[in-house]
Amino acid sequence: MNDKLIETFLEEALELLDGLEEHLLVLEKNPIDSDAMNAAFRALHSIKGSASMFGFEKAGTFAHEVEAALDHFRTNMKPAIPELTELVLQSRDYLRWLIDNPEGSNDELEAVLKRDLAALISKSPEPEAAAAVQKSAISKPASSLSSPDRTWSIIFTPSRDIYRRGVRPESLVKELQALGKSSVRAYCAAVPPLSQLNSEDCWLSWKILLTTKVDEAAIRDIFIFEEGISEIKIEEISHDEFMDGDEVKRLGEILSYKQFPADSIQQALKKQRPIGEILISEMNTAPELVEDALLEQQHARTLTQNSKEDTERKTIRIRSEKLDILLNLVGELVTVQAQLSQAVKDSGDRHVQGITDYVKRLASELRATSMELRLVPVDSLFAKFKRLVRDLSKQLDKELELKVEGGETEIDKSVIDTLTDPLMHLVRNAADHGLEDSAERERKGKPRVGTIVLSAVHAGAFVRISVRDDGRGLNRTRILERAVERGIVAADAKLSSDEIDQLIFQPGFSTASVISNVSGRGVGLDVVKTAIKQLGGNLSVGMREGEGTEFTLDIPLTLAIIDGFLVRSGRRMYVIPLSSVDSCFDRPRPPRTERLLTHGAEFIPYASSRTLFGEDEAAPEREELVIVNIFDAKLALGFDQVMGGYQTVIKPIGEVARFVPGVSGAAILADGNIALILDIAALARQIKSGERTAKS
Amino acid sequence: MAKRVIDAPAKACIEDIQAIQSSLLQAFKESKSGDTLVFNIDAVRKTDSSFAQLIIAAAAEAEARSVVWTVQDSNNANPLSELLLCASSCELCSSKDVRQRAKSEQQEKRV
Numbered sequence: 001m002n003d004k005l006i007e008t009f010l011e012e013a014l015e016l017l018d019g020l021e022e023h024l025l026v027l028e029k030n031p032i033d034s035d036a037m038n039a040a041f042r043a044l045h046s047i048k049g050s051a052s053m054f055g056f057e058k059a060g061t062f063a064h065e066v067e068a069a070l071d072h073f074r075t076n077m078k079p080a081i082p083e084l085t086e087l088v089l090q091s092r093d094y095l096r097w098l099i100d101n102p103e104g105s106n107d108e109l110e111a112v113l114k115r116d117l118a119a120l121i122s123k124s125p126e127p128e129a130a131a132a133v134q135k136s137a138i139s140k141p142a143s144s145l146s147s148p149d150r151t152w153s154i155i156f157t158p159s160r161d162i163y164r165r166g167v168r169p170e171s172l173v174k175e176l177q178a179l180g181k182s183s184v185r186a187y188c189a190a191v192p193p194l195s196q197l198n199s200e201d202c203w204l205s206w207k208i209l210l211t212t213k214v215d216e217a218a219i220r221d222i223f224i225f226e227e228g229i230s231e232i233k234i235e236e237i238s239h240d241e242f243m244d245g246d247e248v249k250r251l252g253e254i255l256s257y258k259q260f261p262a263d264s265i266q267q268a269l270k271k272q273r274p275i276g277e278i279l280i281s282e283m284n285t286a287p288e289l290v291e292d293a294l295l296e297q298q299h300a301r302t303l304t305q306n307s308k309e310d311t312e313r314k315t316i317r318i319r320s321e322k323l324d325i326l327l328n329l330v331g332e333l334v335t336v337q338a339q340l341s342q343a344v345k346d347s348g349d350r351h352v353q354g355i356t357d358y359v360k361r362l363a364s365e366l367r368a369t370s371m372e373l374r375l376v377p378v379d380s381l382f383a384k385f386k387r388l389v390r391d392l393s394k395q396l397d398k399e400l401e402l403k404v405e406g407g408e409t410e411i412d413k414s415v416i417d418t419l420t421d422p423l424m425h426l427v428r429n430a431a432d433h434g435l436e437d438s439a440e441r442e443r444k445g446k447p448r449v450g451t452i453v454l455s456a457v458h459a460g461a462f463v464r465i466s467v468r469d470d471g472r473g474l475n476r477t478r479i480l481e482r483a484v485e486r487g488i489v490a491a492d493a494k495l496s497s498d499e500i501d502q503l504i505f506q507p508g509f510s511t512a513s514v515i516s517n518v519s520g521r522g523v524g525l526d527v528v529k530t531a532i533k534q535l536g537g538n539l540s541v542g543m544r545e546g547e548g549t550e551f552t553l554d555i556p557l558t559l560a561i562i563d564g565f566l567v568r569s570g571r572r573m574y575v576i577p578l579s580s581v582d583s584c585f586d587r588p589r590p591p592r593t594e595r596l597l598t599h600g601a602e603f604i605p606y607a608s609s610r611t612l613f614g615e616d617e618a619a620p621e622r623e624e625l626v627i628v629n630i631f632d633a634k635l636a637l638g639f640d641q642v643m644g645g646y647q648t649v650i651k652p653i654g655e656v657a658r659f660v661p662g663v664s665g666a667a668i669l670a671d672g673n674i675a676l677i678l679d680i681a682a683l684a685r686q687i688k689s690g691e692r693t694a695k696s
Numbered sequence: 697m698a699k700r701v702i703d704a705p706a707k708a709c710i711e712d713i714q715a716i717q718s719s720l721l722q723a724f725k726e727s728k729s730g731d732t733l734v735f736n737i738d739a740v741r742k743t744d745s746s747f748a749q750l751i752i753a754a755a756a757e758a759e760a761r762s763v764v765w766t767v768q769d770s771n772n773a774n775p776l777s778e779l780l781l782c783a784s785s786c787e788l789c790s791s792k793d794v795r796q797r798a799k800s801e802q803q804e805k806r807v
Contacts, residue, residue, distance in 0.1 A: 169745060173781050185782055186782035188752045188780070194754045199717040200714065202746070204745060204748075204780065206782075298783055
């Protein structure tokens with residue numbers, strides 16, 4: 001089979017499995033959530049179908065077993081009991097394994113899961129009267145494509161003299177069609193042969209299935225002048241009649257719903273010919289009944305088709321590698337365009353200059369659009385942790401809850417991909433170390449359920465992601481003791497609270513006395529810190545004793561291209577992310593000892609680039625100041641010259657340069673020289689801690 | 697086996713329907729069993745459901761008289777299903793099907 005098709009299947013299957021997990025977690029919290037139940041069923045149903053189609057037979061067969069169990073609860077309108085969600089979650093994990101290992105199988109696990117699923121079905125009784133109360137909550141329709149819509153069956157039999165009254169009956173049908181999605185059938189059986197026809201009489205009638213948001217009164221309004229003259233029958237019909245969730249029912253199923261004898265349907269089905277044809281020709285079934293069923297089936301197809309087309313029109317699936325290639329090409333274009341602009345500027349040709357400016361604008365728009373293509377909501381990342389927290393809750397025997405804030409915040413896909421592991425560490429740490437068990441929390445007057453909050457918010461060129469818990473906070477005394485024990489700090493060291501907090505990021509550091517498989521091996525936080533640094537970001541920790549801990553990750557929005565602000569210090573060029581720049585102005589060069597700038601009513605920490613990066617050339621008499629924003633603070637940086645806005649392709653820098661404080665990357669300038677891209681957040685930390693670099 | 701072609705006018709609405717019916721009835725009267733009647737609606741530009749009803753009635757008449765009935769709509773500009781706003785694909789809405797059905801019924805009768 002075509003590799004691309006298999007790849008597409010794998011991508012879709014993994015998405016469906018993720019979706020299934022999410023719906024199951026919703027069901028676990030609200031066992032009568034019919035939307036979640038139907039969505040979980042649909043996900044399983046789709047996995048089953050596509051797995052078999054693409055040769056993943058084992059996954060397809062197993063999905064069928066799981067689907068049967070879920071469907072038992074769904075069709076009998078039973079709440080999803082915890083045993084069901086637990087078992088289907090385990091089955092989902094096994095399905096994932098089967099898809100990852102199409103040649104493998106775990107017979108023992110599969111047998112246990114199948115046995116337990118079967119047992120669950122057999123021990124689960126048929127719905128009783130009490131369950132009927134819940135029927136409205138677990139109602140079957142749950143069609144994602146029509147939740148606010150209702151479907152009406154309208155039979156319009158015009159009066160015989162309608163044409164003579166100057167009314168065109170088809171105009172009324174057209175008006176109905178304009179109200180929503182419709183399927184129409186005209187009935188012509190009553191039309192007599194031509195020789196018996198009074199051609200000004202109307203012998204036609206229509207049946208219209210209309211799915212719409214309007215109510216019956218609005219439909220009747222269309223027939224306002226026919227009321228009492230023509231025959232108009234309007235009744236609401238349930239989607240269940242012709243749809244099974246979002247699936248179109250088969251003709252036999254629709255007839256069955258209409259109380260058509262099951263025996264006749266079975267007999268007709270056995271004949272391997274169109275069921276409607278057999279029912280009419282061989283079983284004396286009224287053609288109208290079959291025609292009605294066919295109309296309903298057709299209407300269901302119209303609805304699903306519209307829904308699919310809507311979705312297909314809105315989205316297109318593209319492999320992320322293709323977007324990477326696109327972005328690389330745009331990056332090259334941006335660089336070449338900068339070189340072109342420089343060359344044209346040097347040549348002094350005003351005509352070509354105009355064209356070059358236009359190319360520059362187009363390149364800029366192309367860059368912005370390409371970047372947007374790669375942005376995905378951070379929710380897609382956060383969703384993965386719902387299952388983790390749920391499993392940790394069971395594993396650690398703690399009542400835990402995960403809350404997500406700012407899930408709609410968008411961030412570059414490549415950044416998201418690299419954040420999974422660091423966040424996993426932090427969430428595990430919060431669950432294992434940060435949060436107390438329920439008994440301890442109650443003793444402290446806290447809610448029994450410990451909360452972990454994952455949040456995301458944009459801030460200039462960065463996105464700030466935080467993992468916050470309402471647990472016990474960091475035990476600084478214990479951290480210091482442990483650091484001394486491990487020889488990380490001297491026994492007589494005098495450390496500030498912040499410095500003590502930073503110790504937890506030291507390699508091999510852990511305060512856990514017992515090593516568990518959740519955390520406590522001391523390989524967590526330093527790995528997280530390094531991973532975040534490699535992204536050009538920063539990890540920090542804050543806490544309030546007894547109230548909780550918050551880890552904050554400041555991550556650059558993108559790793560590819562930025563709008564920069566080009567500045568010069570001596571012979572070196574630097575790029576500041578434009579989104580960080582607040583303002584700039586020039587002033588006489590201040591004494592080297594100046595550390596604080598008075599700017600209006602504000603006092604802003606100040607540093608000269610010459611001090612930060614070490615310049616031995618003679619400094620000009622005046623200095624150009626750039627004031628930058630770092631989240632909720634400001635920083636003033638002094639340079640020799642501000643060159644202006646500059647679109648920059650970020651090039652990775654070598655391992656050695658990577659750890660030069662305050663530099664996050666490099667850019668090739670139009671003249672071929674290199675500019676260093678400044679990491680403003682790192683510079684701020686450096687200035688704050690009074691460190692000095694680079695003179696070496 | 698004679699073949700007659702009846703041309704429908706450009707305007708075939710309720711106001712015009714009696715005249716069209718008359719010409720069709722005349723054609724049927726002049727046809728014998730087994731003859732073919734072709735109703736050419738290529739020129740029809742304006743129409744309504746009464747015209748569709750007339751075609752259906754004519755098909756029923758042809759069936760009763762064992763005449764082969766064909767609706768010629770070369771550009772498919774006036775499909776019956778559209779005139780009736782009907783999404784069904786039943787025989788009546790397809791001139792080809794109507795023709796085939798009439799033929800096959802005739803053949804059955806001959807047998």
